[in-house]
Amino acid sequence: MATQRILDFLATRRPSGPCLVVDLDVVRDNFRAFEKAMPESKVYYAVKANPAPEILRLLAGMGSSFDTASVAEIEMAMDAGAPAERISFGNTIKKERDIARAFELGIRLFAVDSVEEVEKVARAAPGSRVFCRVLTDGEGAEWPLSRKFGCVPAMAVDVLRVSKSLGLDAYGVSFHVGSQQTDLTAWDRALADAKKVFAKLAEEGIMLGMVNMGGGFPTRYLRDVPAAQAYGQAIFEALSKHFGNNIPETIIEPGRGMVGNAGVIKSEVVLISKKADNDNVRWVFLDIGKFGGLAETMDEAIRYPIVTDRDGDEVAPCVLAGPTCDSADVMYEKTPYPLPLSLTIGDEVLIEGTGAYTTTYSSVAFNGFEPLRSYVI
Ligand code: PLP
The missing domain is CATH 2.40.37.10 (Lyase, Ornithine Decarboxylase; Chain A, domain 1)
Structure with a gap:
């Protein structure tokens, strides 16, 4: 919806040519709604959704962490005031020299979905935490992220096992249920897969500590979408169902739902x-x-x-x-x-x-x- 502030801005400034106007009050409300709906999860804003410095500064000041896809995004988040420990390098496809640069900047949390990527991280960011992304079917999403990212749970077990053997901290599992996801049960299916990886590695004495539940939280276009609270409830129920009393640390990475x-x-x-x-x-x-x-x-x-x-x-x-x-x-x-x-x-x-x-x-x-x-x- 065009807020009154946006309408007033357009009426008084009358910018010529097409332009986007973003109301920071709405971003602030969205951040608070995510925190309220999922109080146990850390919010990592997906910078790719909109990296405007004003948005990053607002969120950094509110205590948000950041999911980044490149060195440039890491630098934008740091320029906005986010310390390195609140930034993850969430792209599973990285040049080794970019991993090295991120490590130099202090980043210690990396996404992987293959042994080949783990080898790069082990060389360029020794001792860092890694989480392995598992595939999802993207069903129910209006902008599915398809098969480009992630691997099947059995392979994630191998990837994390190799991470450990190469001196990395095999930290957790991630997934993304597809963007503009309006099916509340999508997280349940993905969490079932995440739990399989946790359980299999636990048998070998590798104890994972984190699930990164990605983005996917929708914004309203032509149809109403469930509120953040409904997602929080569905996700909490799914976490309890699969992890019982041992719910690990969780992360969410809203992009569209934060700024759309x-x-x-x-x-x-x-x-x-x-x-x-x-x-x-x-x-x-x-x-x-x-x-x-x-x-x-x-x-x-x-x-x-x-x-x-x-x-x-x-x-x-x-x-x-x-x-x-x-x-x-x-x-x-x-x-x-x-x-x-x-x-x-x-x-x-x-x-x-x-x-x-x-x-x-x-x-x-x-x-x-x-x-x-x-x-x-
Ligand atoms: N996390 C990762 C790793 C992503 O690739 C994306 C989007 O592509 C997001 C989070 C943000 O997703 P969304 O905008 O659906 O919340």
Whole structure:
């Protein structure tokens, strides 16, 4: 939702061109909601969702930890005031020299999902803590993370066993149930797998201490989503079911759920046209598209709420597309988007729920369009 602060900012500053406006009050509320819903879990904000320095500074000041994907993200979190012990290098795919640099910066917590990666960490970050990511099916997620990350639980056992033998601290198991996950039982399935790894290694005397339950917490787009409290309850029940009275240390890594609803993109209608006189589907071209920050419209996965000054007028389906000369720059066509028939070239539209995974996807001057500007208020 566009908050009053965002609407006031747009009305007074009248920025030209597409831009994202993020309301820090909403981020603050989201952080508190996660802490309240999962009081036993440490929050590691997934920097990739939106690395704006103002957001990182706010969260660092509130005591958040940070999940990072690269040395650049580690440095951004540190610049924002996060000490190294509150940062994890959560990418399972790292260059050895980046691991070494992270180690130099003081990072001691690394994600792995293969023996090959463990060997790199053992060489470049000796003695560090590692957690092994297990695969999930991503069912129920609108933006599943597929098979790219993680390994099956039996292999995670090997990976952690090798970690130990190479002098690392075999610390725990991680998973990510897929982004924009609205199935509360997804964590139960993943925690069952995590428990298998704990149990198997315990038989060998390797006692793991942590489960990293990843991100996946949704933000509201067109449909209501369960509140953080519902996730907290479902996760607590799943942890109790699988770990009984021995619930290990837990981490969550919210990205979308932390900043998604804090941001709104202001955009403008550049053209409304048809492909034939008797077509009843209009093509609406905005000054932002897949390459300007709305990459998650790929395969029409994420459907953003779009607000216009003409809401309330009669609507009809539109194909919604971006402004670049790339034919892939079409956002909604398979399922056309209902927009007011009265919509006109030059109208401003607000694209809500765009605080996460937008600015960072915006490419540098593709087709000469500026990367998405961002204001954090
Ligand atoms: N943790 C890791 C390792 C991730 O790769 C991601 C997203 O890709 C996140 C957390 C954040 O996920 P989400 O935005 O669904 O909360």
